[in-house]
Amino acid sequence: MTSMQTILKKLPSDLDQDRLPKHVAVIMDGNGRWAKSRGLPRIVGHRQGVEALKNLLRCCDDWGIKALTAYAFSTENWGRPLEEVEFLMALFERVLMRELREMMAENVRIQFVGNLVALPQSLQSQIQRSMNQTKENKGIQFTVATNYGGRQEILQATRAIATQVQQGQLQPEEIDEALFSRHLYTANVCDPDLLIRTSGEMRLSNFLLWQMAYAELYITDTYWPDFDRTQFHQALSSYQQRDRRFGKVKK
Numbered sequence: 001m002t003s004m005q006t007i008l009k010k011l012p013s014d015l016d017q018d019r020l021p022k023h024v025a026v027i028m029d030g031n032g033r034w035a036k037s038r039g040l041p042r043i044v045g046h047r048q049g050v051e052a053l054k055n056l057l058r059c060c061d062d063w064g065i066k067a068l069t070a071y072a073f074s075t076e077n078w079g080r081p082l083e084e085v086e087f088l089m090a091l092f093e094r095v096l097m098r099e100l101r102e103m104m105a106e107n108v109r110i111q112f113v114g115n116l117v118a119l120p121q122s123l124q125s126q127i128q129r130s131m132n133q134t135k136e137n138k139g140i141q142f143t144v145a146t147n148y149g150g151r152q153e154i155l156q157a158t159r160a161i162a163t164q165v166q167q168g169q170l171q172p173e174e175i176d177e178a179l180f181s182r183h184l185y186t187a188n189v190c191d192p193d194l195l196i197r198t199s200g201e202m203r204l205s206n207f208l209l210w211q212m213a214y215a216e217l218y219i220t221d222t223y224w225p226d227f228d229r230t231q232f233h234q235a236l237s238s239y240q241q242r243d244r245r246f247g248k249v250k251k
């Protein structure tokens with residue numbers, strides 16, 4: 001490893017190791033615009049977006065962040081031109097096949113959240129394979145939201161809980177935040193502390209609506225494929241300057 005790589009692996013000295021977010025979520029926006037600004041087809045932007053995501057995953061791991069969740073495909077994204085949707089599905093599948101060995105080597109535990117049964121069968125198989133193979137890994141928890149919608153997730157949790165009540169297994173009074181959280185796709189990870197959205201839009205876009213109740217938001221104009229370690233460093237610096245009170249008064 002070169003000395004430059006060793007330096008990059010270390011947490012920048014102005015960041016406080018003890019006050020890092022445990023879980024970072026990202027809305028990877030701007031792949032299409034990145035490509036367009038270079039006179040390239042949109043799909044080139046998505047391909048470059050995968051590289052940016054891989055780099056961020058590695059960076060989180062290097063710097064001691066325990067969980068990363070990325071919004072790869074929303075329930076609304078089916079409304080894109082068929083050609084682009086098909087490209088994205090094929091891209092996810094290829095990336096999973098190509099990167100599984102690397103994820104094993106780096107001890108990454110990958111999981112997919114969303115309405116997965118609506119995805120192409122061959123992608124579902126790759127998803128299952130990657131989740132099964134990495135499930136005992138003890139490194140970073142990497143969650144990919146695919147065909148994911150926050151409202152849809154809340155509805156499926158509500159239905160599951162309602163069924164338990166109907167069958168007499170649960171009393172309505174027993175439904176509290178902790179129980180509800182356990183019925184979400186993300187039951188095994190803590191709520192995100194920091195949401196990063198690229199390319200300037202100031203929206204949640206139906207992403208982790210329940211889980212994001214107290215997340216700090218960081219929005220940058222940078223297009224997703226250009227989001228690198230320097231940019232992430234800036235996001236973390238901004239996060240560490242926030243005063244997180246969770247609705248309380250500071251003591």
Ligand code: FPP
Nearest residue numbers: 028029030031032033049050072092095144
């Ligand atoms: C948003 O840019 C990006 C997407 C809808 C796709 C993001 C997916 C990846 C980067 C691949 C992740 C892959 C795996 C397997 C984890 P946009 O198309 O909305 O850009 P625009 O807003 O400029 O049009």
